[in-house]
Amino acid sequence: MQNEPVGVLVIGAGASGAAFAWSIADIGTSVLCLDQGPWMKQQDYPSNGLDWEARGMADYSPSPNVRSLSADYPVNEQDSEISPLMFNAVGGSTILWAAHFPRLTPRDFRTKTEDGVGEDWPIDYETLEPYFSLNDRMMGVSGLAGDPAYPYHEPPLPPLPLGKTGNTLASGFEKLGWHWWPSDSAILSREYEGRAACINLGPCLTGCAQGAKASTDITYWPAAQRKGVQLRTGCRVREITIRPDGMADGVFYYDAEGQLHEQKAEIVVLACNGIGTPRLLLNSKSSHHPDGLANSSGLVGRNLMFHPYAMVTGIFEEPLHGRRGPVGCSFWSHQFYRTDHSRGFVRGYSFEAVRGFGPAQTALFGMVQGLVPWGEDHHREFARLYDHTATLLGITEDLADETNTVTLDPELTDAHGIPAPKITYRISDNSRKMLAHAVERGTEALKAAGAAETVAMPLVREAGWHLMGTARMGRDPRTSVVNERGQAHDVKNLFIVDGSIFVSAGGVNPTSTIQALALYVADGIKKNLATLFDPA
Amino acid sequence: MTESRNALNDLDFMDALLDLVIPPNASGSLPGAGGLGLSSAVTAGIEGDPLLGPMVGGGLEAIQEAALSENPQGLSGMTREAGEQLVETTLSTNPFVMMGLLRYLYPAYYAHPRVLEGIGEPPRPPFPEGFEIEATDPRLLEKLHARRRAG
Numbered sequence: 067m068q069n070e071p072v073g074v075l076v077i078g079a080g081a082s083g084a085a086f087a088w089s090i091a092d093i094g095t096s097v098l099c100l101d102q103g104p105w106m107k108q109q110d111y112p113s114n115g116l117d118w119e120a121r122g123m124a125d126y127s128p129s130p131n132v133r134s135l136s137a138d139y140p141v142n143e144q145d146s147e148i149s150p151l152m153f154n155a156v157g158g159s160t161i162l163w164a165a166h167f168p169r170l171t172p173r174d175f176r177t178k179t180e181d182g183v184g185e186d187w188p189i190d191y192e193t194l195e196p197y198f199s200l201n202d203r204m205m206g207v208s209g210l211a212g213d214p215a216y217p218y219h220e221p222p223l224p225p226l227p228l229g230k231t232g233n234t235l236a237s238g239f240e241k242l243g244w245h246w247w248p249s250d251s252a253i254l255s256r257e258y259e260g261r262a263a264c265i266n267l268g269p270c271l272t273g274c275a276q277g278a279k280a281s282t283d284i285t286y287w288p289a290a291q292r293k294g295v296q297l298r299t300g301c302r303v304r305e306i307t308i309r310p311d312g313m314a315d316g317v318f319y320y321d322a323e324g325q326l327h328e329q330k331a332e333i334v335v336l337a338c339n340g341i342g343t344p345r346l347l348l349n350s351k352s353s354h355h356p357d358g359l360a361n362s363s364g365l366v367g368r369n370l371m372f373h374p375y376a377m378v379t380g381i382f383e384e385p386l387h388g389r390r391g392p393v394g395c396s397f398w399s400h401q402f403y404r405t406d407h408s409r410g411f412v413r414g415y416s417f418e419a420v421r422g423f424g425p426a427q428t429a430l431f432g433m434v435q436g437l438v439p440w441g442e443d444h445h446r447e448f449a450r451l452y453d454h455t456a457t458l459l460g461i462t463e464d465l466a467d468e469t470n471t472v473t474l475d476p477e478l479t480d481a482h483g484i485p486a487p488k489i490t491y492r493i494s495d496n497s498r499k500m501l502a503h504a505v506e507r508g509t510e511a512l513k514a515a516g517a518a519e520t521v522a523m524p525l526v527r528e529a530g531w532h533l534m535g536t537a538r539m540g541r542d543p544r545t546s547v548v549n550e551r552g553q554a555h556d557v558k559n560l561f562i563v564d565g566s567i568f569v570s571a572g573g574v575n576p577t578s579t580i581q582a583l584a585l586y587v588a589d590g591i592k593k594n595l596a597t598l599f600d601p602a
Numbered sequence: 603m604t605e606s607r608n609a610l611n612d613l614d615f616m617d618a619l620l621d622l623v624i625p626p627n628a629s630g631s632l633p634g635a636g637g638l639g640l641s642s643a644v645t646a647g648i649e650g651d652p653l654l655g656p657m658v659g660g661g662l663e664a665i666q667e668a669a670l671s672e673n674p675q676g677l678s679g680m681t682r683e684a685g686e687q688l689v690e691t692t693l694s695t696n697p698f699v700m701m702g703l704l705r706y707l708y709p710a711y712y713a714h715p716r717v718l719e720g721i722g723e724p725p726r727p728p729f730p731e732g733f734e735i736e737a738t739d740p741r742l743l744e745k746l747h748a749r750r751r752a753g
Contacts, residue, residue, distance in 0.1 A: 111729075114729050117710075119709050120710065211750065212752070212753070213750070214750070218752065225738070227738050228739070228742070229735035230736040236742050266733040268733070275729035275730075276729060390734075391733070424712075426711075429712060433704050440623040440700060441622065444625070
C-alpha cells in the first residue's frame, strides 16, 4: 500500500524522535512519525496494583527479550557482557527510565584534546546549551542551580526532596569532603504544565502512573500533535528506500496487521537509538549502499558504548524509608569524573545515589548476595535488609572501541522476518579499573554515611540502558556517519538524532544530551532549509 | 519407589514446599507462603519461563519423588526439619532450582496484603495515594548554597 508522501518522516517516537518532531513541525510541512509500539495508558502501569514488582520482571521488564511483546524485536546479546535494555512504545525508553537527568559536561565533548582518547565532537556544550535549557522546560526538570561541576544553569523547578536515604548518603559525602549535588531530575517537584507534583510512588522504572515523571508521550507528544504532527503506532519500519540519485526516498513499513506500506518522504529522520538505528541502516542495503545505508565509513554499528555500572549497597541500622520516592533521583557526585592518572585509568565516572529496594527486590537481592536464606531464618534476615539499604551506582565512561558492535544476526529475526540485531561487546581494561575504583570509593562513602555493612556488584549486567556511538557524528566522512548537523555524510536527506550519534559517552545518563541534540539538529534543518542538500 | 506426579500441578506438594521455603514467623505476623494460595501464580510463572521453567520443574519433581520415597504423604507428611534436609540434599547439586523457584515466589509473596502489613507496609498499591518522604536536610542545603556556582 502506498501512502500520501510527507515532508518529514521520523522513525521512532521516543526521547529524541518526540523532541525532534515537536521542533521540526515549525517549518510548516507535513511531519509523520512511525513507531513500532503503542500508546501507553497510565492506568495500566504496574504501580496501580500490588503486583508491581512482579510485573517489573515480566511485561514491564526493561529487557525486550524478557517482555517479548508484539512491539518488541529480539536482540541477540549472547556475545555481550552487558544486556541492552529499551522499551518500545510512544515515549520509548522514557516510559521505564529513572529520569535522572544530567547533561554531558563541557569536557566530555573534547576527550581527545583533554585526555588523548577517543575523538572530539564537532560541536560543544555551549552550542547545545540553549537546547538543553529548552528541553528542560519541555520535559519539566527539577534541580538546584549552581552545581560547580557544570556551567551555571537553572532548572525550571526546585529540586526533589532527598528523603532520608539521600540525606543519609549525602552526609557520607560531606564527611569525606566529596562533591555531591541534588540531581537534575525529569520529575516534577511542583505542579507544572498541567502535571501534578511527584507523590513518591517509588516504582519509576515501570512507568509513572501519576505522570509526574516525564516521558515524551506526556510531554512532547501532546504539544507536537497540537502543531499537526501525525503519529502512527504499531508500525515497524523494514528498510529505508533509496531514489535513483542515492537520496532517501522513504521507507517500507509493516502496520499492526502486518500489511506492508510504502511511505515516501522528502527528509527521513532516524530516532531509534543506538541499536535500532544501526539495525535499520544495515537492513537498508541497495546498489548505492551495498554495506548498508550511510555506511561508506564502515562505522555504522561500530563503537557501541554502554555505561558499565558498578553497584554498592549499604546496609544501615536505621530504617531509611527507601522504597518511597523517585528511585533513581536523589543526588549525583562528580568527585571522580575527570582523569587522574594516579588512579590507573583515563576519564572517570559519576555516582548516582539511588533509593531502597521494594520488598520482593530486597528478598531477591538478598538471595543473590547470599544474605537472605530460604527457610527458618528468612524473615529475620529479610527484616535486617528491608528498608535498611541505600545504593550508590558508579556510572563509568565507556571509551569508543570499533570492535564493540551492532550487526545483523544471520538467523534471528523479528515477527516480520526482519533480521534482528546482534550485540558484540567486551568491557575494556580501562572500564574494569574504573569499576573497581567505583566499588572501593562507593564502599568508603557508604561507610562514612553509617552503613554497618556493604555489598558490591562490580559489574551490573542488566544495565544496558544507554546505547550510544553506533553512527557517530564528525566532520570527516571517513571516520564518522553523520556531520555536525546530524546529517548523514552519504545521504543528504537522511538525519540521525538519537544516541547513536554520540562521539563519546561521558560518565552520566545520556537522555538530556540526546534530546538537546535532537532539538539542535531540528533547528539546524529549520535554519538551513534552502541549502540543506547542497554539496559539502 | 513411589510414582511421582507433575510436581508443579500437585497443590499439596507445592503448598508444603512453599511453606518450607517461607514458613510463618514465630509471632504469627507473617504467614507461611504455602497457606496464601500462591501456588498457582508461582506455577504459572515457572511454566511460562522458557529458560528456568524446565530446570525448576525437573528439580521440583526430584524433590517430590524423594519425599514420596520417604513418606507416603510426601513433603506434607514430613516434619519441617526432615523436609528442609530433604530439599537441601536433593538440590545440593543444583542450587539454581531454588533460585528459580524464589524468582517467582518472592514477588508473589511480597505482594500479598497480609505480608505487606506484616512487614510494616500499607496493604495497597503505590498509586494513587503515594507516600510522604523526608525533606532535604536544611543543614545540607546550607552547605550546598555556600558552594554554588554563581549565575
